[in-house]
Amino acid sequence: MKMIQAVMTNPGIINFNEVEVPEVKKHEIKIKVKNIGVCGSDIHVNHGKHPYTSYPVVQGHEISGKVTEVGAEVDHIQVGDKVTIQPQVVCGECYLCKNGMYHVCENLKVMGFQTTGMASEFFVVDANKATILPEGMTWEEGAMVEPLAVAIHAVQRTNTLDNKNILVIGGGPIGNLVAQTAKAMGAKKVVVSELSASRLDIAEKCGLKTINSNEESLTEGIKRHFGDEKADVIFECVGSSYTVAKSIEIARKGSTIVMVGVVSDLTEVNMGFVQDHELTLLGSAMYQSNDFDKAVELIKNKKIELNRLITNRVEFTNYLDAYSIIDNQKDKVMKVMIEMI
Structure with a gap:
């Protein structure tokens, strides 16, 4: 049996x-892929700027699919089930894998980057x-479980959000999903800071409070809301040197900062400020199975x-159009969804 596979050469x-199609x-299990979401890391691969991806590569790590075949020893999944896939490939042998932190395995590979992704019919x-x-659940919602799991893992890096003021x-x-997750998990007030008018509009339509950073400073916006x-x-949730430094600068004494954005360059951090203000800095990377389960819930x-976050849809055979849309429309685009043939 043959299938069509998208290969970035x-x-x-x-x-x-x-x-x-592999046996x-x-x-x-074998799944028929239904939808594939495009994320920021995919864009880095398309531009040749992902530090841990070589070519050729089959992309696709945010997906939904229908099970069409199960192996002889698989008893918890049946033909016809709707599924999404957790794309980490881990060694199971390193200290982290053996101590409950397999998501940051020392030998971690991720489908679509260091090993074959899911951009294929099966x-x-x-x-x-x-x-x-x-x-x-719709196929598009299923393909959004993975990015939502990123947000859930980030939110759960804190002890609790009950009765807390949250700035994203x-x-x-990802920032939108982090904010929505924080709100859903008990935060007192959640505010999103953003430059893009279209993204601010989407955040507000998702029931979130906002700060337009073109019109007021973060300090002013924080004072107004909190x-x-x-x-x-x-x-x-940006991943720039500026926003990392700004997060520390505007933090209240004794507060927590969670680094969710992927920072590609070296960042100067005012550690004296961190010490004097007794700030807690946390990193957040990927997710675990329980984060997927919580996302589904x-x-x-x-x-x-989720529907307001899907701004564009592209057919599988026009895969590159997804990247053109993102490159050309930039901040007007949120999630581009690849629809399979």
Whole structure:
């Protein structure tokens, strides 16, 4: 049996190859891929700027699919189930894997970057990578479970958000989802700071308060929303040196900053300020299975608005158009969804 697979042979070049569908081993499942979301890391690969990806590479790590075959030893998944896939490939042998932190495995590979991704008609994968989706969940919602899991993992890096004031710097897809998750998980007030008018509009339509950083400073916006209490937790979801430094500068004494954005350059941090203000700095990377389960729960219970985040849809055979849309429309675009043939 053959299938079509999208292969990025070099930055900005995708070939559609006809390849054999892998055989399903006893512990594996085969899925027919339905939707693929495009994220910021994919864009870095398209531009040849991802530090840990070489070519050729098959992309695709935010997906939904329908199970079409199960291996002989798989008993918790059935043909016809809707699923999404947790895309980490871990060694299971390093200290981190053996101590509950497999998501930052010393030998971590991620589908679509260091190993084969899911940009193909069918995908064969170890059954324990699959998260079953409720029957009523749409394929697009299923493909949004992965980025929502990123947000959930970031929010759960803090002890609790109960009765806390939350500031999210950056209103892109991850920042928006972090803010929505914080609100859904008990925060007192959640505010998103963003430059893009369209992203601010989407945030407000998702029920979030906003700061337009073109019109007022973060200090002014924090005062307007939170008063003298300021923010208890700041989530940095941009990943620029400026916003990292700014997060520390505007933090209230004794508050927490969670670094969610991927920072590609070296950043100067005022550690004297961190020490004197007794700030807590936390990193957040990827997710675990329980984050996927929580994402499914929040979507199922309609606690997260996803449809407003999907701004563009592209057919699988026009894969590169997704990147053109993102490059040319920039801040007007949130999530581009690839629709399979």
